[in-house]
Amino acid sequence: MNQAGTESNLLYEQENGIGVITINRPHRMNAIDIATRNELRRLLENLSADRTLKVLILSGAGGNFCSGGDVKDMSAVAEAGSENIEARRQRMLNLHPIVQMLVNFDRPVIAAVQGVAAGAGFGLALTADLVLAATNARFCAAFGRVGAVPDLGTFYTLPRAVGLQRAKELVFSAREVDAEEALQLGIALEVHPPEQLMVRARAIATAMANASGTVLSISKRALNQSVRSDLQTMLNLEAEGAAIALNTEFHTDAAKRFANKQPPKFRWPRKEET
Template sequence: MAARDLTPFGPRPPLDRGVTRNAGEPLMSIDVTREAGVATVTINRPERKNAVTMAMRQAFQSVFQDLQDDDEVRAIILTGAGGDFAAGADVGEMGTGGVRGNMVKSRTLHRMVRSVAHTNKPVIAAVEGVCIGVAFALALACDFVVCAENARFQFAFRHIGLAMDGAAGWLLERHVGVMRAKEIAYSGRFVSGEEAARLGFALEAVEPGTALARANELAASFATAPTLALSQIKRQFDSAPTQSLDEALEFEAAVQALMTWTEDFAEGTRAFKEKRKPAYRGA
């Protein structure tokens, strides 16, 4: 059985990964495919613009943990089915279960965001259509966002009387600064893919329908890179906001010493001396 046909829950039935549905209800799942070192995670509930249910949140965490632990996966793409990224959390499940129930919902949502942000491999969000609420936060938790020019990003919390969740403000402020982040959150307005690229929270805005293809190009370049080095570079960026200059330099010294013992470092230096393209194994 091929690796792409396995899930954290056993063999993968066709188009079914992390499936959650009751009798007579449409399919709701977090789908995964693996090819040439790249895993593509698809939020799959297109009839509801991929609005995420509680059960889907739990499946999402399991899927990302599986990909984190799979050494054959060297880059990850996060996208949505049916022409949309995701319309955020399922509004029909909001506000139910009392204080305790809503705290559980928040924690499962937080684990979703952490599962993306803490993955030590390059993660690329490929965004078409709407990207709202926690889905917007998930995209910002990725290393890169590639979006369609007409994609529509929104933090709609104010429109239903809620504060932000999913670390939305923290993530957005890192990309656009606190004043612009507040304007986007306070207004609850849509931000187009073109504006997202101008503001800097999207790497590129591409023609509609091509975001996934462009994300695949980026992911393929990372899948043949020295994976361990990229994971440590990611750690350096993640640690930098809380470090002083001296702490950053000390951390760098420890990491760099470790990297000189990797097979990829040996291959990279050999290839440089032999004037050929290196063949990295991620080891």
């Protein structure tokens, strides 16, 4: 196993092209303070340039995913009276590169969510391409409970996951959504027992690590763009993407395997196999 980096608030491991970022603040239910935010930003910048990485998994230590921004940390800043409105705005703007890097990461990102995913933790999960939930997962756009507005990209990602009206209800109510409702709403792709969550996440990641990275990258970029684009633009992207994908070694090999009736290199794992 390649221990590619260990930070005080984050753990990172990489093996066979699969990287796992674990928020490691279990004593704070993995709440994100300023130090953790800065570490995550630096780590993602490094990973963006690491072409040995094929799939990225986001997780949390100690039975929770992430309880959001560290309110204790924010309260300390407020009590010190060291921030005016513009300083607070700038502090939030400093979060945006994390959102952009994850949403636009040119390889698949999986969020493995157990326990609490609240506030910014909910937003962090929604930056992933696929969200896998443990049966004990609890999602909550909790911002309104502390007099805050959604952050970490939630205004963008949540309506795309559940639709506009339901997104408004979840933000206005700040209520919890359990794993089964998250599955029904489209927040989660699958639900698994906690002990099977990372097993399933790694199985899917392994399958995608064996897929064509070119195809996954092109497909992710096109699908992200489709929700704010038009038909002709998407048809152009389709043609351009196909021309590139069909010129790769992966496609040539896959075509030969198909012609020779050999098993494909890439196959999505069925639930019962994990």
